[in-house]
Amino acid sequence: xxxxxxxxxxxxxxxxxxxxxxxxxxxxxxxxxxxxxxxxxxxxxxxxxxxxxxxxxxxxxxxxxxxxxxxxxxxxxxxxxxxxxxxxxxxxxxxxxxxxxxxxxxxxxxxxxxxxxxxxxxxxxxxxxxxxxxxxxxxxxxxxxxxxxxxxxxxxxxxxxxxxxxxxxxxxxxxxxxxxxxxxxxxxxxxxxxxxxxxxxxxxxxxxxxxxxxxxxxxxxxxxxxxxxxxxxxxxxxxxxxxxxxxxxxxxxxxxxxxxxxxxxxxxxxxxxxxxxxxxxxxxxxxxxxxxxxxxxxxxxxxxxxxxxxxxxxxxxxxxxxxxxxxxxxxxxxxxxxxxxxxxxxxxxxxxxxxxxxxxxxxxxxxx
Ligand code: IPM
Ligand code: MG
Numbered sequence: 001x002x003x004x005x006x007x008x009x010x011x012x013x014x015x016x017x018x019x020x021x022x023x024x025x026x027x028x029x030x031x032x033x034x035x036x037x038x039x040x041x042x043x044x045x046x047x048x049x050x051x052x053x054x055x056x057x058x059x060x061x062x063x064x065x066x067x068x069x070x071x072x073x074x075x076x077x078x079x080x081x082x083x084x085x086x087x088x089x090x091x092x093x094x095x096x097x098x099x100x101x102x103x104x105x106x107x108x109x110x111x112x113x114x115x116x117x118x119x120x121x122x123x124x125x126x127x128x129x130x131x132x133x134x135x136x137x138x139x140x141x142x143x144x145x146x147x148x149x150x151x152x153x154x155x156x157x158x159x160x161x162x163x164x165x166x167x168x169x170x171x172x173x174x175x176x177x178x179x180x181x182x183x184x185x186x187x188x189x190x191x192x193x194x195x196x197x198x199x200x201x202x203x204x205x206x207x208x209x210x211x212x213x214x215x216x217x218x219x220x221x222x223x224x225x226x227x228x229x230x231x232x233x234x235x236x237x238x239x240x241x242x243x244x245x246x247x248x249x250x251x252x253x254x255x256x257x258x259x260x261x262x263x264x265x266x267x268x269x270x271x272x273x274x275x276x277x278x279x280x281x282x283x284x285x286x287x288x289x290x291x292x293x294x295x296x297x298x299x300x301x302x303x304x305x306x307x308x309x310x311x312x313x314x315x316x317x318x319x320x321x322x323x324x325x326x327x328x329x330x331x332x333x334x335x336x337x338x339x340x341x342x343x344x345x346x347x348x349x350x351x352x353x354x355x356x357x358x359x360x361x362x363x364x365x366x367x368x
Pocket of ligand 1: 076090093249286288
């Protein structure tokens, strides 16, 4: 049998530097755990625009459709701010999500013990935190029609449409309930049913799926604004949160800071199973391209490395090796290795991106 295939799209900004560390980790698993992947690399985002005039070529789109999993770094940067909307770097990422139909975006927010003091919240509020945000990723206001900027009388009007079908809500709710079954058995669904019809339908369908097929799960509903407040007031009350595309974008950034740094958070975007039984999948860190520190070897590669751990778990059914990698990261943090984003005060020397990667490899070696 051939090795599972991985398409790596480092993208822009700090994407290439953090992905270089992931490639070392992938090689380690091939050499030391006999877990080999066929890796190819290509362009997405601004770097694709620079070469091809589009943020994602059809060729790369087709490749993404045919591999077992895609690993993406980050897209975007100020250099591309002036571009026409249709060719902005972000459009490349959104096209991948949409055409691969990656409807369930899993964003775990875990607070490693060694980092509990780095959160802007008090240690006791975040220590031991382990929540999972399931964000709907292929619909809602990100893709709804009509959209655009039109002229009405003597002024312009910006239009976007929030739109959800019952089946779109149904399938992402199921993903959340299935995950909750493997965790603490609780799901909180967030919308704005008090002001949005799409929120009323969202609440109704999530409840219906629950009552029909997941009565063993404890389901609650919350308005998304309250959800944001509860996330910073008492985040440990949550297990799985399921929410729409835009609220999920906001709430997952909030949840990220609970853990100390945006540089720590991985994500998995999953679609329907392919012929080989594996889900369509793209893994990427939640952080962006961080153009202010790009190319300086300062970026924290952990979010991207933990995204590869999620690939091991969700695409390749190797939860054991995923745990090995997560434990290696935990150990390195416990040993006090810190990239600049994890340094609270001046003083002490920050580890470079590559030093962090090497420390994680050393911890992996130690795990054998
Ligand atoms: C995210 C990002 C993206 C989004 C951008 C880069 C298009 O913020 O993955 O959270 O808005 O979905
Ligand atoms: Mg975001």
